[in-house]
Amino acid sequence: xxxxxxxxxxxxxxxxxxxxxxxxxxxxxxxxxxxxxxxxxxxxxxxxxxxxxxxxxxxxxxxxxxxxxxxxxxxxxxxxxxxxxxxxxxxxxxxxxxxxxxxxxxxxxxxxxxxxxxxxxxxxxxxxxxxxxxxxxxxxxxxxxxxxxxxxxxxxxxxxxxxxxxxxxxxxxxxxxxxxxxxxxxxxxxxxxxxxxxxxxxxxxxxxxxxxxxxxxxxxxxxxxxxxxxxxxxxxxxxxxxxxxxxxxxxxxxxxxxxxxxxxxxxxxxxxxxxxxxxxxx
Numbered sequence: 001x002x003x004x005x006x007x008x009x010x011x012x013x014x015x016x017x018x019x020x021x022x023x024x025x026x027x028x029x030x031x032x033x034x035x036x037x038x039x040x041x042x043x044x045x046x047x048x049x050x051x052x053x054x055x056x057x058x059x060x061x062x063x064x065x066x067x068x069x070x071x072x073x074x075x076x077x078x079x080x081x082x083x084x085x086x087x088x089x090x091x092x093x094x095x096x097x098x099x100x101x102x103x104x105x106x107x108x109x110x111x112x113x114x115x116x117x118x119x120x121x122x123x124x125x126x127x128x129x130x131x132x133x134x135x136x137x138x139x140x141x142x143x144x145x146x147x148x149x150x151x152x153x154x155x156x157x158x159x160x161x162x163x164x165x166x167x168x169x170x171x172x173x174x175x176x177x178x179x180x181x182x183x184x185x186x187x188x189x190x191x192x193x194x195x196x197x198x199x200x201x202x203x204x205x206x207x208x209x210x211x212x213x214x215x216x217x218x219x220x221x222x223x224x225x226x227x228x229x230x231x232x233x234x235x236x237x238x239x240x241x242x243x244x245x246x247x248x249x250x251x252x253x254x255x256x257x258x259x260x261x262x263x264x265x266x267x268x269x270x271x272x273x274x275x276x277x278x279x280x281x282x
Contacts, residue, residue: 019059019256021256021260021261022262025068025249025261025262025263026247026261026262026264027068027264027265027266028265029268030235030244030265032267032269034272043270044269044270045075045107045271046074046266047182047269048074048076048078048103048105049077049079049246049265050079050264051081051206051247052114052206052246052247052248052249052250053084054082054084054116054250055084055250056084056089056250057251057252057253057254058255059251060262062095062098065249066103069103074105075107076105076108077109077110078110078111078184078203079112079132079137079184080184080186080203080204080205081111081112081113081115081161081185082115082116082117082186082206082248083113083114083128083132084117084120085116085119086120087120087127090127090128093128094131094134097109097137100135101135101136107149109135109136110140110145110158110184111132111140112159112160112184113128113186114186114206115206117161138156140157140158140159141166142160142169142171144156144158144172144175152179152271153179154179154271155179155182157172157184157199158183158184159183159184161187162185162187162193163206163223169197181198182200182202182203185202185203186206187206188243189224189225190204191226192226192238194238194239200270200272201241201267202243203246203267204243204244206223207223207232207247208248208251208252209232209261210233210259210260211251211252211253212256212257213259217232217259226245233245233247233260246263247260247262247263248263249263250262
């Protein structure tokens with residue numbers, strides 16, 4: 001009887017520690033180097049990336065998020081999908097979006113949807129998108145926007161979710177002519193399909209850094225080729241192009257983390273002169 005009680009106690013302690021980990025936010029800062037020589041670069045763009053909020057299981061409040069970021073000079077915010085997957089959770093999104101607006105991103109807020117967002121159907125999915133748009137988020141679904149940064153074009157390319165077969169890379173690049181290109185998407189596996197498409201940086205999420213990595217994140221085995229290549233979080237390169245996998249702010253399944261931490265990422269990305277880019281359509 002005593003060994004059983006000890007085992008139960010140890011499990012309870014372990015769960016408490018794993019839940020506490022969901023509050024232990026990592027703020028990671030990534031300095032992206034120019035790949036084309038410093039002569040083209042005037043300045044760097046500060047991009048705040050948040051991913052995988054999973055508002056059904058998130059341990060950071062909107063106020064705590066703001067406190068972490070209020071002193072940061074943010075130029076642009078990129079939200080890389082998986083906000084929620086239950087219609088009853090949609091109202092919970094608004095306070096977080098208000099915080100992002102309060103940060104005053106100079107060039108706006110841009111979002112893509114993830115596989116969990118697409119659990120919502122029809123009017124509920126529309127409601128999620130309209131909530132994002134109500135709070136000044138440009139939702140990109142296989143499309144792009146160009147913003148002017150000190151006279152230089154900067155392309156924000158939003159590719160829809162790869163894991164649910166909604167991606168259309170060629171459509172996402174429609175009309176892109178030159179300048180710096182930032183791709184935002186949810187499932188990073190799409191980089192393996194982008195050999196013929198130029199980007200200076202790609203931001204994604206999806207894997208949660210494993211979320212529960214004990215002893216390894218075996219549960220990610222079916223989540224695409226990048227997992228087998230041991231690319232589940234952080235900065236990587238594919239075909240000579242850099243991409244980043246954010247560990248996410250929220251959790252799925254149960255609200256615990258083991259061997260991973262919720263993440264806020266601040267990227268410094270060079271802005272280059274407009275150079276014509278030849279893109280081969282698939």
